[in-house]
Amino acid sequence: MVLQMSDKVFSLNFSHVKWLLFISYLIGLIIDSMLNFSFALHFAPPITLLILLFWSSQILNQTHLFTAFILGLLYDASFNTPLGAHALLFITLTFIMLRIRLRFKGYPMWQQSLLVAIYILIFQVLGWFIFHPVLSGIHAYYYWLEPLTILIAWPLVSNIMHSLTQRVVFE
Amino acid sequence: MVMDHYTHLLANFRTLLLTTIDPIERAATLPLSAYQYFQQDFKTVEELKKQNQQLATENLLLKARQQQLEKLQFEVSRLNLLLGTASQMSSTDMQIANVNFYNLTPISQFFSIDKGSLDNVKVHQTVIDSKGLIGQVTDVTPASARVQLITDPDIQVPVRIQRTGQRGILTGLGQSQLSLQFIPNTSSIKIGDLIETSGLGGIYPKGYPVATVSSISNLKDQPYYEIMADPVADINLAEKVLILSPSVESKIDVHIDTKLNGASNE
Numbered sequence A: 001m002v003l004q005m006s007d008k009v010f011s012l013n014f015s016h017v018k019w020l021l022f023i024s025y026l027i028g029l030i031i032d033s034m035l036n037f038s039f040a041l042h043f044a045p046p047i048t049l050l051i052l053l054f055w056s057s058q059i060l061n062q063t064h065l066f067t068a069f070i071l072g073l074l075y076d077a078s079f080n081t082p083l084g085a086h087a088l089l090f091i092t093l094t095f096i097m098l099r100i101r102l103r104f105k106g107y108p109m110w111q112q113s114l115l116v117a118i119y120i121l122i123f124q125v126l127g128w129f130i131f132h133p134v135l136s137g138i139h140a141y142y143y144w145l146e147p148l149t150i151l152i153a154w155p156l157v158s159n160i161m162h163s164l165t166q167r168v169v170f171e
Numbered sequence B: 001m002v003m004d005h006y007t008h009l010l011a012n013f014r015t016l017l018l019t020t021i022d023p024i025e026r027a028a029t030l031p032l033s034a035y036q037y038f039q040q041d042f043k044t045v046e047e048l049k050k051q052n053q054q055l056a057t058e059n060l061l062l063k064a065r066q067q068q069l070e071k072l073q074f075e076v077s078r079l080n081l082l083l084g085t086a087s088q089m090s091s092t093d094m095q096i097a098n099v100n101f102y103n104l105t106p107i108s109q110f111f112s113i114d115k116g117s118l119d120n121v122k123v124h125q126t127v128i129d130s131k132g133l134i135g136q137v138t139d140v141t142p143a144s145a146r147v148q149l150i151t152d153p154d155i156q157v158p159v160r161i162q163r164t165g166q167r168g169i170l171t172g173l174g175q176s177q178l179s180l181q182f183i184p185n186t187s188s189i190k191i192g193d194l195i196e197t198s199g200l201g202g203i204y205p206k207g208y209p210v211a212t213v214s215s216i217s218n219l220k221d222q223p224y225y226e227i228m229a230d231p232v233a234d235i236n237l238a239e240k241v242l243i244l245s246p247s248v249e250s251k252i253d254v255h256i257d258t259k260l261n262g263a264s265n266e
Helices: A005-008 A017-037 A047-058 A065-077 A085-106 A109-130 A138-171 B004-006 B011-028 B032-040 B045-083 B250-264
Strands: B094-104 B109-113 B126-128 B133-141 B145-149 B156-161 B168-174 B177-181 B194-197 B208-218 B225-231 B240-244
Touching: A017 A047, A017 A065, A017 A138, A017 B032, A017 B094, A047 A065, A047 A085, A047 A109, A047 B168, A047 B225, A065 A085, A065 B011, A085 A109, A109 A138, A109 B208, A138 B194, B156 B208, B177 B208
Parallel strands: none
Antiparallel strands: B094 B109, B094 B240, B109 B145, B126 B133, B126 B240, B133 B145, B156 B168, B156 B194, B168 B177, B177 B225, B194 B208, B208 B225
């Protein structure tokens, strides 16, 4: 079957971008670990989660819940948290994204950023209940202001991923 | 999640996941390794000479102390024999490891070392630096291991106050802070008291310095003090650490004991 350009734009398939998908998650995990272990930026936006949300909103024929679970487990192992804790958070956010992903795709960038910032706020609130982070002094502000960094991080991640997807699919 | 937090049933699965992400972590710590490499490379000859001199002096002092320690070990063994009690001194095998990276987040506090199960590192081994206790090995992969710091809220260390022998439990509070618990407000304690491992629980060998008391509060209607302590070890600065193997009885003691038992039988 010959794939038309319009088909690719409106229904991006897993098979079209499987390597990009895998490599983007890998790079996401490396960047997250790098920010924590090399640069000690503990309140940086979770890039892997942003990439997961991006793919959940773009590849519509999959639920991405299993991917969310695996990525969450790797996150738990990497950051020494109880196994399944991040997996639960990732699945919850992916599920919320699945509910509105058709509308989300049509939103302008500022509205998408705002929505993802709210998702990250939910991530922080649930994380606060599950992990009981020790927040003293300025760390408390950094923790709760992390969703604001998404307003910059989401357009960056989204644009890079869009551009890479277009290159992979059309070239 | 609950199973992992309260039991060790998923320990092998966690090891598998850690082994899987080991290459990712190595790639992630490349900037840190490069920074450390260049920082070492740009030391001047003068600095190296000065450092060398300091180390030579320190080595000489330590050798002198070592001589005294050996003499003391013999002394303790003889006194134990006279008193008819078992020797309390034990020797411990050690392994030196380099720290790969630190993770000191509000959620968990640990670091990774470059020794793993291939180097016979095992879970629950104690890790110290030149000043005192740092933490314990909690996860082991073939080429690396995770050491949870004593400042991690999940870690509790059975301790005693060196001056009085009063026992308590030291709990991590995160952010390089510790809390000493279960010290009755009738006991003697003052700021600056050294806290050392008590050896109870069988995880941490006894007698290693852990922290110094930094503040004491007497809470109303509470039977215990609220005590804060600062770790004595360089919790987030150490580049090289020592991994302690489970203690074995000192060879000197066994030798003398056997000899004297043999003599008494004759």
